[in-house]
Amino acid sequence: MNWNRNRTDFRMGSISETGEFAFINRIQALFPTSADVLHGPGDDCAVVRVGDRIQLVSTDASVEGVHFRRNWTTHYDIGWKAVAAALSDIAAMGGQPQFVLTSIAIPTSESIDDLESLYKGVADAASACEAVVIGGDTTQSPSGLMIDVTVIGEALNNGFILRKGAQSGDMLVIIGTPGRSRAGLLALQNNIDSPEVIRAHNHPTPRITEGLWLSEHPHVRAMIDVSDGIAQDAGHIAKASGIGVGMTSASVAIDPELLTLCMELDESIPDLVFTGGEDYELAFAVDPDHSLELIENFRRTFNLPSYAIGAFSDKIDGVTIDGNPVEHRGYDHFRPST
Amino acid sequence: MNWNRNRTDFRMGSISETGEFAFINRIQALFPTSADVLHGPGDDCAVVRVGDRIQLVSTDASVEGVHFRRNWTTHYDIGWKAVAAALSDIAAMGGQPQFVLTSIAIPTSESIDDLESLYKGVADAASACEAVVIGGDTTQSPSGLMIDVTVIGEALNNGFILRKGAQSGDMLVIIGTPGRSRAGLLALQNNIDSPEVIRAHNHPTPRITEGLWLSEHPHVRAMIDVSDGIAQDAGHIAKASGIGVGMTSASVAIDPELLTLCMELDESIPDLVFTGGEDYELAFAVDPDHSLELIENFRRTFNLPSYAIGAFSDKIDGVTIDGNPVEHRGYDHFRPST
Incomplete structure (x- = not known):
């Protein structure tokens, strides 16, 4: 689980008995807060005040065998994706990434060239979002690779968008091409040569510019990045x-x-979109009186798909698809499949 | 290795062939910097400008079997020590910790109660230094526990002390009781009941207040925390x-x-002090004309030992002890002994 994202990372013996959310509540109760913390655990990033600025901070771990498999990806893309996934949390709040730190645990057998490729992926993913790598730690791993990435960004003009804030009647809008990452994973699992979706899976691009643009739009009321499938992520909003x-x-x-x-593959596109994970697209709630205008402006500005896929309502309990209740469908990080 | 600390973390096949420092140089060359980065990789923390404030940031990983063993420590102390070790990097620059994020990879067999104890240790170590935990990630680990801690602090009045800045003739001064942590490890390894030093090993306290006090002293010119033994850490300065x-x-x-x-144990105290690791005391360079006065003030203020243990000189190449050259002696994080 990611406290700042509530990903369903736990399907394990003792923890799953208590339940992921009960456990998060239990440990969060341990942590006091301070006046400089505008939003602690529970959103994509923590939001803190630093002098006259507002900073967005998040940390995100990628574990071999849980989040990635080295036979399906290059070291360059392992580094790229770990950083891109973390930076996507800044995009989800409409912030501008600034600084990246990476802590990497490395098996003794790893080659220097592979490690250099991994760090090149780290550096390039940061640069692509105008962030710089300011530090890190590298240590021995008793088993596989593990990369923990901390990202620090700024809320430009002190503006940021939380998960909360959606109102009954708001449209749920998504941007980009969600579902491709899961399709890429299926292509890899089934040995199908489908470079476009495999790239979406191994080399995602965080929607920083788009997130910044959306954060300046007065009618966008809540936002999240699509890391666990829209069913689950829209449910978080x-x-x-x-x-x-x-x-x-x-x-x-x-x-x-x-x-x-x-x-x-005999798969359904809506299924991939609703339950596929790791797309790192954005989903947001927008005032219905302004949604069409926003969608048109967005498409024109970014030449990217964007469309309404549902609506928020105080008459609905939880999440429904075609009227049927959905129980936490989404990408399961405990299935060692990527 | 810790880029912000240059710990000798690598004793592994392919990486040790290239050499730790050569590898760090190779990967650091990949990373561009920006105007907001006052000091990137190479010191205890990165130093960045955020509006009118100066921020100190560091990340530090603790890996089971490499940095700790669960049969020698409690879950509470695993959490405490991981955070204390990271916060010590803020102390080493003379900063005030503010925010902590923890990324924890957890084996499926871990019990909820043990995990809660670990997070209690995390929370208490942060609180002890007036920092708050603002977020984190928790994910499955295919092998042991791994805790990555990111700390963010502030340079009060924009003052901080780097490793560089020592001048020939400066005294090398240490505070506290270095050597106790290694003694505690030896006690654990040899099944000796010596609670004071075992506590120093399992439950170290970062010297935040002392670091802040030293950073306000105009004659302290360079500082580091003693994580790898004074021989190695003084060598870094x-x-x-x-x-x-x-x-x-x-x-x-x-x-x-x-x-x-x-x-x-037939051990020598100087050996423990020079080469023991994980003390998290502070060592610094001070103008020789003011060292006695500073040491006396420090002792009076904190009721803690403090003494000169050597001197910096442009006549010495590297590090000497009793006139003999020292080759990187210090705590070896690749010896799975803690």
Whole structure:
């Protein structure tokens, strides 16, 4: 689990008995806060005041065999994706990344060239988002690679968007092409040569510029990055906002990249979009009177898909798809499949 | 290795062939910097400008079987020590800790009660230094526990002390009771009931208040925390300052806690002080004209030992003890002994 993201990381013996959220509540109760902490654990980033600035901070671990498998990706992309996933938390708040630190545990057998490739991926992912790597730790790992990335960003003009704030009637809008990352994983698992979606899985790009643009839009009321599938991530917005959210399969845009692959694999595109993980696209709640205008502006500005996939409602309890309640569907980080 | 601390963490096949420092140089060359980064990798913390404030940031990993063994410590102390070790990097720059994030990889067999104890140790170590835990990530570990801690602090009045800055003739002064942590480790390894030194090993206290006090002293020119033994850590100050450092065994204060234990184990106190690790005391370079006055003030203020153990000199190449050159002696994080 990520306290700043509530990913469903736990499917394990003793912890799963207590339940992930009960455990988070138990440990969060241990932590006092301070006046400089505007938002502690519970959102994509912590939000803290530093002098006259507002800073966004998050940490995100990638573990071999849990989050990635080295036979399906390059060392360069292992480094890139670990940093991109962490930076996506800054995008989810509409912030500008500034600094990155990486702590890497390395098996003794790792080659210098592979490690250098990994660090090149780290450096390039940071640079792509105009952040710089300011430090890190590298230590021995008794088993596989593990990369922990801490990102620090700034809320420009002190503006940032939380998960909470969605109102009943708000549209749920997504940007980009969610579902591709899970499709890429399926392609890798089934040995299908589908470079576009495999790249989406191994080399995701955080939506920093798009997040900044959305954070300046007065009618965007809540936002999250799509790391666990929209069903789960939209549910996080709904829960934080104290309402529910309903989505419809018919709203899902047909991504031509996914179409052939889904037919070949007998998968449904809506399923990939609703429950696929690690897309690092953005999903947000917007005032319904301004959603069409925003979507059009967004498409024109970024030449990227964007569409409404549902609506928030105080008449809905939790998350529904086509009217049916959804129980925490989404990417399961405990399935060692990537 | 810790880029912000240059700990000798690598004794492994392929990396040790290239050499730790050569590898650090190779990867650091990959990372561009920015105007907001006052000091990047190479000191105890990175130093960055955030608006009108100066921030100190560091990350520090603790790996089971490499940095700790669970049969020699409690879960509470595993959490405490991981955070204390990271916060010590803020102390080493004379900063005030503010925020802590912890990323913890957990084996599936871990019990909820043990985990809660670990997080209690995390929370208490942060609180003891007036810092708050603002976020984290918890994920599955395929092998042992791993805790990565990121600490963020502030340079009060924008003052901080680097490793570089020592001048030829400066005294090398240490505070506290270094050597106790290694003594505690030896006690654990040899099944000797010596609670004071075992506590020094399992439950170290970062010298935050002392570091802040020293950072306000105009004649303290360079500082480091003693994490790898004074021989190595004083060597880091010397190297960063472009000079050498000479120490003498006769200067080492006889710590009564160590005396009996050293006799029982046939160990020498100076050896423990020079090469023991994880003390998290502070060592610094001070203008020789003000060193006695500073030491007296320090002792009076904190009721803690403090004494000169050597001097910096442009006539010395590297590190000497009693006139003999020292090759990187110090705590070896690749010896799975703690």
